[in-house]
Amino acid sequence: MNAPQLPQGQLASSHTISVLVDNEPGILARVVGLFSGRGYNIESLTVAQTDPRENLSRITIVTTGTPMVIEQIKAQLDRLVPVHRVRDLTVEGPHIERELALVKVKGSGEKRVEALRLADVFRAKVIDAKTDSFVFEVTGNTDKVQTFIGLMEGLGLVDVGRTGIVAMSRGGEAL
């Protein structure tokens, strides 16, 4: 990932962008290629089919840029032939963001107990347990997930898998 280039007088900020696309081969490569080819940032990217009937996928991208760059990113995404809709959730009203992480912690004794206790505080679920390890499933916004992983570092963290951010606008409107 490249550091964002800042023209003078414009500040870079993080934006969460939802893109509705045809679920066809190569679509992810088109989107990712656009970002790398034009030197944009990707902080997080998630993609999965969301409408099997219409064969549509939803891509959620978190990216950083100046207002001019963000406007470019949206226009460039919208220009791709298989793209149906592009929405900047960050500017188009309130929205919610969630991320899921699987966190593997190995240890015994007091550390193991403490890990379990903290998992409870963060409402993380134990989805695998051995006598010397746990795998926790934690869901929340990026901050919460990050904090939980940070706490586990001192308690025998051995592996992390994260989904990246999925997001949606609040209220009854569809994308």
Added chain:
Amino acid sequence: MIAEEPATTGADLLVKALIDEEVEVVFGYPGGAVLPIYDSLFKQNRLRHILVRHEQAAVHAAEGYARSTGKVGVVLVTSGPGATNAVTGLTDALMDSIPVVCLTGQVPTHLIGNDAFQEADTTGITRPCTKHNYLVKMVGDLARTVHEAFYVARSGRPGPVVIDLPKDVLMNRHEYVAPNKPVQHKSYRPQLKPELKRVEEAIDLMAAAKRPVFYTGGGIINSGPRASKLLTQFVRTTGYPITNTLMGLGAFPASDKQFLGMLGMHGTYEANLAMYNCDVMINIGARFDDRITGKLAEFSPRSKKIHVDIDPSSINKNVHVDLPIVGDAAHVLDDFVRLWKAKQPRVDHKAMKAWWAEIDKWRGRNCLAYKADKDTIKPQFALERLYQHIKDRDCYITTEVGQHQMWAAQFLKFEQPNRWMTSGGLGTMGYGFPAAMGVQIAHPDSLVIDVAGEASIMMNIQELSTVAQYRLPVKIFILNNQYMGMVRQWQELLHGGRYSESYMESLPDFVKLAEAFGAVGLRVHEPAKLDDTIKQMIDIKKPVIVDVLVDKAENCFPMIPSGAAHYDMLLGPDDRAQKPVSEEGMVLV
């Protein structure tokens, strides 16, 4: 009961789909993966196939065909090297928004990914250099995909589209699907009609201007001849000055006194200063390219900018604009003309008179002047003379890339659109000759001239064989200075005159080269004999190479050095000592 097998193979379906898309000519080169298509072509006589000698040339020829007709150019190449050789042409077409459909062969579906013979990941390789691409995996999708590809290539902001065709798909059978008209694509719907409110605001802004300038580009040409007519009508109604980009030449008649010439790095003094000093800029179908803007921070600092573009991603990309209008140039100009008439705005005639007086002062600098010479042909002189011989003829010009290209843009005047074909965005040496072939195929009775440099022409010289085969009377007018002129010019200006690798040693004898391919070769080095040579070139009804030996040291002026602002133009060789190029400028291309 065994179902009756549908009668049509994928290859036959493809040919039928091309015919239904009103394709007349295909530029291509055969190979293993596309043999079924070549077999289908053999069995019919509606489509004409032009056999090029290199796949890059096939794409440039299709571009020349497309630019001079407004139709989609069609290319057919084989898998692997056929497809990779086409990549430069595709990128060129993407940068200049030229509608091209390129059919590439592919290894059979069951071999894809196996590193099979002549396999390449064509859709992967061409994804960033096409407007869109397809890999057809089932013969049932083939006809529909072809129709969609043509729609995508020619609509909105045009561009190249690749259809990758595995060999088994070409041999399997299916029923034909005719094109749907009008096309309704599920996700791709370019906006043609502008928002009326924006158009009205634009009219008000234009009417109140005291120092306006129209800056128009290839978008006018791509929109079709009607856009050029409307532009001409509208600009004349307003009485405002107009400048064209390299891609936009011919959209407005160059002989009109409102025309300031081309703008940009090698544009005219008056055009660039009008851009710098204007208070309202009306950009229609141009994209604030770095060759146009020069130093961005000092680009037209005091103007309100209107930007009409069919591609929303072109708006606010390099330059912030005050009034963006998304729409097709012809549609928007239609509204401009209509609303201007309806509103009858009161233009500030006094301010306009003062503005024109200022422009005329800049014009008085006569920025394209050069020192003529009795003994050596100046390249500018060669083009001036060429222009005198072609101006009243039905003539099309293509160019290669470099000094000769800029001189051609400065000294040849275009009164109509679609007469000028040059590689603008990508700057592809080797573009002009194959493009000229494509133009000549589309306009068999017209005079088609490739203005070339001796370095560029060598990049696709093999096409002499193609013009020989089809008896295409293309003229190649080489301004031969025995240097890669533009490289040498930059080395002179920026690198202390160290002419590293820019000298063309061991050039061929172009006269003999022409003769070897059954063409005619002419050579001229005396200014006095130039006219006769040009006349001869035009009169010979065969392909002709004219080797014009020009002044080796001539540089292309005016010039805005890289990183400089519009007011910082170098007007001639004596100007450059006082204006050293900045360090930031050195980094720029």
